[in-house]
């Protein structure tokens with residue numbers, strides 16, 4: 001049965017908007033775990049636009065499910081991962097100008113570099129997942145170079161312009177999950193999943209963790225609004 005991993009990056013995005021201390025992504029991680037999340041994901045970007053180094057070090061101490069550190073395959077990040085020792089690292093492509101990760105890694109193109117990163121992380125007993133496009137050749141390459149897990153990019157499915165395209169994308173995700181399972185990979189998925197589109201992905205055979213961030217933080221900001229306003233009104237009056 002698929003499980004939920006909560007990506008807390010956008011709690012940090014709100015904090016960084018004012019450069020202060022709140023809301024603290026550590027608090028969000030605790031609440032997510034209390035509500036049933038089976039993992040916590042944080043993406044330490046090279047530009048530090050949301051999650052900060054301090055967050056990753058504290059999450060390592062406080063997360064009681066498992067910590068999935070999302071990061072680029074870059075020397076600075078590898079050094080931090082080896083120091084923090086998260087349960088798992090998910091390697092993603094990273095472009096400065098992008099708003100969010102827009103696609104999977106080019107695994108075959110970057111094979112020589114990725115193989116080194118994966119072996120360094122695995123020597124340090126960190127599980128390694130590669131964020132991949134739903135493409136069987138890329139999944140085979142991920143298995144070949146030593147990844148233990150893949151995270152299937154669901155952005156194309158999530159952003160599909162109509163139901164027929166979404167249904168085709170779903171079939172592609174299913175075929176990829178089947179191929180990955182045969183290769184012995186653990187299958188996670190994420191990107192753009194929300195309250196409307198998650199169920200068919202959660203139903204895919206052998207689906208592991210679904211990493212979801214933006215839609216949960218967006219929903220939380222609305223469903224928490226009434227009580228936050230009520231509390232402030234009561235203080236003022």
Ligand code: PXP
Nearest residue numbers: 101131190191192211212213214
């Ligand atoms: N998985 C990966 C690898 C990501 O880069 C992201 C976005 O940070 C997510 C999952 C979560 O995507 P979303 O915020 O759209 O739920």
